[in-house]
Amino acid sequence: MRIAIKGCKIFDRGDSKFDIIIEEDRIKQILPSVGANYSGFTEIEAGGLVALPGLFDIHCHLREPGYEYKEGIESGTKAAARGGFTSVACMSNTMPPADTASVIRYIIERAGQYGYCKVYPIACITKGQKGEELAEFGDLKEAGAVAFSDDGLPVENPLIMRNALLYAKSHGALIISHCEDKRLSDDGCANEGYNATIAGIKGIPAAAEEVMVARDVILAASLNARLHIAHVSTKGSVEIIRQAKKNGVKVTCETCPHYFAADDSLILDYNANAKVNPPLRGREDVEAVIEGIKDGTIDAIATDHAPHHVDDKNVEFCNAANGISGLETALSLSYTHLVKAGHIALSRLAQLMSAAPARILGLEPRELSDGRRADIALVDFESSFVIDSSQFLSKGKNTPFNGQKVYGAVACTINEGRIVYQDIMCQGR
Numbered sequence: 280m281r282i283a284i285k286g287c288k289i290f291d292r293g294d295s296k297f298d299i300i301i302e303e304d305r306i307k308q309i310l311p312s313v314g315a316n317y318s319g320f321t322e323i324e325a326g327g328l329v330a331l332p333g334l335f336d337i338h339c340h341l342r343e344p345g346y347e348y349k350e351g352i353e354s355g356t357k358a359a360a361r362g363g364f365t366s367v368a369c370m371s372n373t374m375p376p377a378d379t380a381s382v383i384r385y386i387i388e389r390a391g392q393y394g395y396c397k398v399y400p401i402a403c404i405t406k407g408q409k410g411e412e413l414a415e416f417g418d419l420k421e422a423g424a425v426a427f428s429d430d431g432l433p434v435e436n437p438l439i440m441r442n443a444l445l446y447a448k449s450h451g452a453l454i455i456s457h458c459e460d461k462r463l464s465d466d467g468c469a470n471e472g473y474n475a476t477i478a479g480i481k482g483i484p485a486a487a488e489e490v491m492v493a494r495d496v497i498l499a500a501s502l503n504a505r506l507h508i509a510h511v512s513t514k515g516s517v518e519i520i521r522q523a524k525k526n527g528v529k530v531t532c533e534t535c536p537h538y539f540a541a542d543d544s545l546i547l548d549y550n551a552n553a554k555v556n557p558p559l560r561g562r563e564d565v566e567a568v569i570e571g572i573k574d575g576t577i578d579a580i581a582t583d584h585a586p587h588h589v590d591d592k593n594v595e596f597c598n599a600a601n602g603i604s605g606l607e608t609a610l611s612l613s614y615t616h617l618v619k620a621g622h623i624a625l626s627r628l629a630q631l632m633s634a635a636p637a638r639i640l641g642l643e644p645r646e647l648s649d650g651r652r653a654d655i656a657l658v659d660f661e662s663s664f665v666i667d668s669s670q671f672l673s674k675g676k677n678t679p680f681n682g683q684k685v686y687g688a689v690a691c692t693i694n695e696g697r698i699v700y701q702d703i704m705c706q707g708r
């Protein structure tokens with residue numbers, strides 16, 4: 280396929296306009312836009328849209344195999360493409376869990392057949408995510424697993440986590456830790472604090488996350504092993520990781536849009552779409568997460584896209600499933616609450632949502648330059664729009680951001696030279 284994107288801005292090159300010429304899966308050339316026509320090319324009149332490198336989600340749940348009523352590889356990657364993502368890493372808590380090479384291969388095969396973007400499976404740390412016996416890291420890595428995580432469930436036994444970090448180190452693999460001491464969260468279902476008290480909902484203390492962040496950082500430090508911490512949500516976690524990095528520990532971490540674009544006041548109307556694990560936190564935590572993004576303590580923004588069927592959410596708050604459908608709102612929420620709010624530049628956001636996640640997984644970051652792979656998102660950062668979950672391409676409509684006005688609609692996504700998403704506005708250009 281030959282595509283010519285005409286007259287777009289490039290995220291780190293100011294207001295100048297460029298044409299991006301794509302042949303097959305590569306960016307052939309980026310040149311100043313002078314209104315040239317490109318016959319034989321599919322032309323996209325970008326009219327001032329901003330080109331970003333294709334986004335990379337280091338943490339999402341595609342639910343396949345096993346929970347296709349919540350999401351599948353086809354619907355999930357369609358949602359990803361709509362969100363500007365050209366690569367996603369999907370978590371291991373499928374059914375069966377991704378603890379064998381055959382499940383990893385199945386995911387890769389399905390993604391090759393039906394995917395709208397690249398899919399990188401994350402395998403389990405322990406067999407069946409039971410926290411008892413390590414999975415076969417070598418086999419799993421060979422089958423295509425890019426990292427190891429029991430996300431959704433913490434590895435409770437510190438000896439198992441220590442062995443996992445050691446084993447991963449010897450395989451050149453990365454452990455991604457869901458940090459939560461379940462004994463401290465103790466069946467709570469919202470952030471412990473004022474709002475949970477007012478709502479009469481049992482709280483989860485910040486310490487439930489922080490004690491395990493501290494534990495895993497100490498274990499990684501003692502072994503000189505790499506560690507990535509999933510969905511950091513509290514002030515204390517940010518501080519522990521900040522100090523660890525200063526001390527040279529090989530730790531990286533991610534947060535998610537809902538930990539800086541929302542706080543726990545959203546639970547006050549018992550909206551189950553605001554129920555997520557870790558829970559939406561208080562204002563101080565939100566500010567600390569933003570500070571961590573600004574000073575580089577937080578390396579990446581992940582969606583933790585966790586689609587659920589309406590029946591899993593349409594129950595009493597504490598019985599509702601945890602999770603937010605996030606692929607289609609991550610960029611606009613992040614742009615609105617971080618860039619438009621004046622905390623970071625657009626180039627830093629691109630780093631958080633594209634280059635950094637790829638690097639953490641040891642993959643080549645996408646770049647907008649001649650000869651690189653044509654993974655591109657064209658985004659309208661000028662006009663606002665209202666999030667409407669009923670229009671999501673994901674099967675999961677569960678978001679607490681429905682009705683929120685945001686900036687940063689994705690107009691077109693190109694994955695390896697193929698248009699995988701194009702909105703009506705872009706089609707009409």
Ligand SMILES: [Zn+2]
Nearest residue numbers: 430431457509
């Ligand atoms: Zn998790």
